[in-house]
Amino acid sequence: MKDGDTLDAKSGEVEQHPTPMLDELEGGPWPSFVTGLKRLRDSKDKRYAAMMNDLLGQLEHSYEKKLGFWKGGTVSVFGYGGGIIPRFSEVADKFPESKEFHTLRVMPPPGFHYTTDVLRKLCDIWERHGSGLIAFHGQSGDIMFQGCSTEATQAAFDELNELGFDLGGAGPALRTAMSCVGQARCEQSCYDEAKAHRRIINAFLDEMHRPSLPYKFKFKFSGCGNDCVNAIHRADFAVIGTWRDDIKIDQEKVKEHVAKVGRKYTIDTVVSMCPTRAITLHDDDTLEIDNASCVRCMHCINVMTKALSPGDDKGVSIMVGGKRALKVGDLMGTMIIPFMKLETEEDFQKLEDFAETCIEFFADNALEHERIGETIDRIGLPAFLEAVGVEPDPNMVNHPRTSCYVRTDDFDDEAAKWFERKAREAGMTVAED
Amino acid sequence: MSEAAAKPRTPNESGVPDHLQYMHPVLKRNLGKWDWHDRPRVGVLHHVSKTGDEIWTVRAGTQRQMDVYTIRKLCDIGDEYAEGHVRFTTRSNIEYMVSKEEMVEPLIKALEEAGFPVGGTGASVSMISHTQGWLHCDIPGTDASGVVKSMMDMLHHEFTHEEMPNRLRITTSCCQINCGGQGDIAINVQYTKPPKINHDLVANVCERPAVVARCPVAAIRPAMVNGKPSLEVDEKKCVCCGACYPPCPPMQINGEESTKIAIWVGGKHSNARSKPTFHKLAVANLPNNPPHWPEVAEVVKKIVYAYKENARHWERMGEWIERIGWNRFFELTGLAFTKHHLDTWTGARKTMNMSAHIHF
Numbered sequence: 001m002k003d004g005d006t007l008d009a010k011s012g013e014v015e016q017h018p019t020p021m022l023d024e025l026e027g028g029p030w031p032s033f034v035t036g037l038k039r040l041r042d043s044k045d046k047r048y049a050a051m052m053n054d055l056l057g058q059l060e061h062s063y064e065k066k067l068g069f070w071k072g073g074t075v076s077v078f079g080y081g082g083g084i085i086p087r088f089s090e091v092a093d094k095f096p097e098s099k100e101f102h103t104l105r106v107m108p109p110p111g112f113h114y115t116t117d118v119l120r121k122l123c124d125i126w127e128r129h130g131s132g133l134i135a136f137h138g139q140s141g142d143i144m145f146q147g148c149s150t151e152a153t154q155a156a157f158d159e160l161n162e163l164g165f166d167l168g169g170a171g172p173a174l175r176t177a178m179s180c181v182g183q184a185r186c187e188q189s190c191y192d193e194a195k196a197h198r199r200i201i202n203a204f205l206d207e208m209h210r211p212s213l214p215y216k217f218k219f220k221f222s223g224c225g226n227d228c229v230n231a232i233h234r235a236d237f238a239v240i241g242t243w244r245d246d247i248k249i250d251q252e253k254v255k256e257h258v259a260k261v262g263r264k265y266t267i268d269t270v271v272s273m274c275p276t277r278a279i280t281l282h283d284d285d286t287l288e289i290d291n292a293s294c295v296r297c298m299h300c301i302n303v304m305t306k307a308l309s310p311g312d313d314k315g316v317s318i319m320v321g322g323k324r325a326l327k328v329g330d331l332m333g334t335m336i337i338p339f340m341k342l343e344t345e346e347d348f349q350k351l352e353d354f355a356e357t358c359i360e361f362f363a364d365n366a367l368e369h370e371r372i373g374e375t376i377d378r379i380g381l382p383a384f385l386e387a388v389g390v391e392p393d394p395n396m397v398n399h400p401r402t403s404c405y406v407r408t409d410d411f412d413d414e415a416a417k418w419f420e421r422k423a424r425e426a427g428m429t430v431a432e433d
Numbered sequence: 434m435s436e437a438a439a440k441p442r443t444p445n446e447s448g449v450p451d452h453l454q455y456m457h458p459v460l461k462r463n464l465g466k467w468d469w470h471d472r473p474r475v476g477v478l479h480h481v482s483k484t485g486d487e488i489w490t491v492r493a494g495t496q497r498q499m500d501v502y503t504i505r506k507l508c509d510i511g512d513e514y515a516e517g518h519v520r521f522t523t524r525s526n527i528e529y530m531v532s533k534e535e536m537v538e539p540l541i542k543a544l545e546e547a548g549f550p551v552g553g554t555g556a557s558v559s560m561i562s563h564t565q566g567w568l569h570c571d572i573p574g575t576d577a578s579g580v581v582k583s584m585m586d587m588l589h590h591e592f593t594h595e596e597m598p599n600r601l602r603i604t605t606s607c608c609q610i611n612c613g614g615q616g617d618i619a620i621n622v623q624y625t626k627p628p629k630i631n632h633d634l635v636a637n638v639c640e641r642p643a644v645v646a647r648c649p650v651a652a653i654r655p656a657m658v659n660g661k662p663s664l665e666v667d668e669k670k671c672v673c674c675g676a677c678y679p680p681c682p683p684m685q686i687n688g689e690e691s692t693k694i695a696i697w698v699g700g701k702h703s704n705a706r707s708k709p710t711f712h713k714l715a716v717a718n719l720p721n722n723p724p725h726w727p728e729v730a731e732v733v734k735k736i737v738y739a740y741k742e743n744a745r746h747w748e749r750m751g752e753w754i755e756r757i758g759w760n761r762f763f764e765l766t767g768l769a770f771t772k773h774h775l776d777t778w779t780g781a782r783k784t785m786n787m788s789a790h791i792h793f
Contacts, residue, residue: 021724025579028586031548033578036500062567062576063723066689070571071682078441087569103569109452112521116508118455119519123501132501136521139564139612146498146569158442166447177449181520184452184460185480185488185530187467194452202448209446225704229523232709233615233702240704269747273706299705303747306469324611326676327649329778330711369647 014050016041017057017095021064040132048131051147054095055131061091075102075150077157080209083167084153100149101131105142105168106160107201110179110194110221112137121163129156140218141178141229142168166205172369173211174359177201179221180228188301189223190241190314191342197221199348200355207359214366217359224310225298231322231333236372237358238319238333239351245311246291247300253307258285270300315341316351320358320384321373331373336385338395357388391421457518457530459488475595476551477537489537490528491515493549494560494585494592497525498568498578506547514540524560524602526553550593556746558591558601558737562614566607572679573607574622574692575721580605583725584620584733591737598744598753601737602702609674615700617750618736619712620729622721623695627671628684632658639664639681647676694719694729698736698762699751710751716768732768739765758792 025034037059040052058069075086085103092099122143126134131147138144143165148156157167168176177200180186182193200219207213220231223241231238258266263285270287271279278293279300287307289300301308318340319333337354341347358372361384366375376384385392394400420430453461463482470480478490496503507527511519514536515529522528527549529540541551553559561584564570566577584603591597604616611621635641641664645653652670656663664684666677675686686692696719700712715736719728736750743765744753754762763770776784 022579024724025582028582029548029550029589030494030582030585031496031503031550032582033496033498034582036496036498036503039502040500059568059576063579066575066692066721066723067687068567068570068573070569072571077444079444085569087571101569107449108521109450109455111452111456112523113452113455113457113460114519114521115455116511116517116519119504119508123504127501133498134501134504135498136495136504136525136527137523139562139614154441157444161442161445161447164447164450166444166450178523180523183465183467184456185467185490187469187480189465189467192465198449198451205446205448209444227702227704227709230614230702232704233700233711265746268745273747275706295704297704297706299747302705305471309469324614325674326610327647329780332709332711368643 014053016053017060019056019060022056022060037133043132046127046132048127048147050097051101051131051149052098052133054097054099055101055147058089058091058095058098061094070101075153077154077167080167082170082173082209082211085170086150098131098147101146102148102150102153104130104145104148104153104156104160105138105140105170105176106145106165107168107176108137108141108143110197111181111184113184118163122160122165125156125159125163129159140168141176167209169208169211169216171211172213172215173209173217174201174204174207174213175216175218176208177219177221178229178231180223182221182223186223187305187309188226188241188298190243190310191223191239191316193221193223193239193241196239196316196342196348196351199352203352204355204359213359213363215369215371217362217372219355225296226302232319233322233330233332234324235322235333236320236362237355238322240317240319241310241314242296242317242339243311243314244339245313247289247294247311248309249287249289250307251286254287254304255285257304257307270303273299275299315339315343318351318354321371321376323371323373327369328374328377331371331377333373334381335393335396336388336390338393354388361387391417455518457488457516457532459486459532460518460530462486463488472555472595473537475557475593476541476554478554479534487532487534489531489534491531491537491540491544491551492522492526492528492553493544493551494553495525495527495549496578496582497560497563507549510540510543510547510549514543522553522559524553524562526560550589552593552595555595556597556599556601557593557595558588558597558603560592561585561603561605561620562616563605564607564612570607571682572610572675572686574624574675574687575607575694576723577605577607577613579724580620580726580729583730587730587734588737591741597741599747599749601740601750603733604700608678609676610679615702615710615712617698617700617712617740618733619697619700620733621695621697623693623717624673624675624686624691625693625718626686626688626691627666627668627673628675628677628686629688630658630664630666631683631685632661632663634683635663635681636661638683641681644677644681644684647680649674649676653677692721693717694721694726696729696732696736699749699754701749701751703749706747707749707752707755712751714774715762715766717773732766735766735768760792 073086135144183189220235318337322333604613606613656665695717697712
């Protein structure tokens with residue numbers, strides 16, 4: 001079947017696959033994906049109707065057999081090596097119309113903003129070339145255009161690309177990034193997440209479109225420690241907003257909050273829940289925060305959204321090495337850069353440079369199918385820090401080492417570096433300068 | 434073949450699109466200027482800018498896997514009852530931004546009439562973040578959309594009300610790679626048997642050294658089987674993780690009866706109060722039972738309501754369990770604590786109780 005063709009009487013003649021198990025997922029109050037799939041199947045004038053009939057047939061077959069029936073393969077568009085997830089049916093003899101059901105991973109705008117107009121255009125393109133089934137969004141952050149024949153893949157991509165969209169990552173490559181709503185609609189945002197997101201990913205598109213890394217490499221951008229895009233768990237390189245001056249307190253609004261919810265409730269939910277016991281509620285219902293003890297966890301700000309807000313001296317923390325179980329077990333990103341400003345062009349360039357250093361380190365040192373967190377585990381954090389040019393910092397650890405198995409004969413030299421660095425940070429002239 | 438197909442178009446490597454072109458104008462002119470927010474009702478956020486501008490956001494649940502008719506319906510609602518600008522949350526909820534408070538109620542009504550539940554904000558159970566499952570994945574142990582539909586039908590009230598102690602985030606994953614991620618409750622496939630190997634296919638389909646290297650417990654080794662180069666698994670060592678299956682599909686890890694569901698609790702992404710945590714095993718070996726997964730639903734329900742009834746305001750699932758102790762968690766949920774709850778992986782002793790602190 002060619003692109004753009006309408007399906008004549010063919011789909012009308014083909015018998016619908018019975019879907020008794022899937023039918024059961026049409027009841028209930030939550031929107032039903034099965035009803036949606038059937039709407040596509042029943043669009044007799046559309047080219048995808050027969051494909052979706054067989055797709056439903058195969059899915060019902062999976063529900064019966066409790067097995068999946070898709071296999072991968074190689075499908076790409078001209079000029080790119082990744083971004084398409086190929087799916088070929090293993091039961092194509094029974095369900096021939098959906099024998100090829102590939103996904104195009106397409107990068108979303110930062111913060112997942114759309115106009116209804118552009119959503120309609122995306123739908124129109126996918127009606128012309130694909131199955132009519134789209135996911136907003138996959139776990140990788142991509143818009144997933146699911147269900148495309150091999151032949152139609154190029155034309156689908158071309159139209160999406162003309163509209164201003166580009167393929168995301170798949171395989172051993174830089175992957176599609178995600179960023180939270182951030183400063184577009186959140187008072188807790190500590191940097192321009194969207195700018196950082198676009199700046200970083202668009203600087204390394206070659207690593208995305210022509211996969212050549214040892215394994216996947218993911219960036220995620222969250223505007224504060226609430227980490228709404230799950231960066232610490234899921235990103236090789238997590239950029240988390242923070243600030244280094246004092247939390248801002250509007251004492252009148254503190255009093256209003258206490259008056260509204262009660263003093264006991266305020267103590268139970270704000271004072272007692274501070275992880276570093278940094279908050280005191282005074283007898284006059286004003287709040288005092290020991291900012292030197294505060295760890296910028298966001299809890300008190302989450303509770304008292306009107307009275308409390310992040311400070312003015314904002315920036316980001318960078319955590320490296322998050323991933324799920326395969327192969328050494330779960331790893332969270334760990335603190336590598338506790339604070340950097342991210343406001344000027346120079347700041348953004350520094351972030352880009354550091355990202356590049358990390359990607360290069362990964363490309364040069366990781367074993368095949370190893371994530372950067374595993375590489376760091378394998379070679380030790382000091383070797384990683386040396387490779388990427390970052391000095392050790394107490395914020396990198398829960399506590400200093402407990403194992404005595406280490407050679408420390410250069411300890412004095414290392415201590416001298418620390419004192420020199422501290423002196424420099426304090427604005428003092430150091431002999432070597 | 435058309436000329437266009439004969440000469441492929443060179444891609445415009447435009448990368449991440451510019452979000453500003455799609456952003457609601459009130460958001461655009463208040464970038465970084467927001468002052469505070471509140472939630473006038475469940476499913477509605479109200480943000481106030483330092484400039485005095487205000488924006489109301491109405492959040493509704495979707496099925497994530499959407500047909501174009503559903504998306505167009507959402508767009509129709511956005512054009513008629515909102516201002517043509519939407520966004521999605523990381524959990525596939527749609528958000529409509531409107532600049533006038535009086536638009537909120539008609540918008541909610543339109544969404545609810547069209548079958549999109551309004552909610553998912555604050556201390557609610559938001560949409561389950563999930564994976565592809567039988568619909569599209571090449572290695573799935575179960576479906577994702579079907580599990581999610583069944584669970585969200587059951588938890589609909591908790592999506593449309595903010596009655597939880599804090600937000601409750603559920604994830605599902607259809608294999609042990611766990612693409613669904615960490616969650617307060619994670620519903621994940623757990624394999625229970627070593628892979629069944631089709632030795633006739635291994636040599637042609639699999640890059641054998643890569644498969645050997647993939648195994649986290651070094652249980653796979655090259656072998657000649659029936660005169661053909663293949664792979665064999667030391668079944669005593671095998672932890673049934675399924676890591677060999679993606680690079681070597683003839684090592685089938687899924688089985689109609691052997692693919693089970695495990696439920697994990699206490700994962701948390703946020704840094705609020707406690708540091709982020711991984712989810713921990715609550716129960717394993719639940720049957721993979723489409724189309725409604727009733728055994729899974731029953732356990733999820735027990736855990737959700739034990740948390741709802743017993744946790745303090747702002748405590749997340751893991752923080753609640755930390756306070757009351759695992760003893761009481763298993764008691765309140767009626768689940769068994771077994772030897773399989775004792776971690777055996779590298780570094781496992783760090784998860785043991787290295788103190789005299791005990792709960793009775």
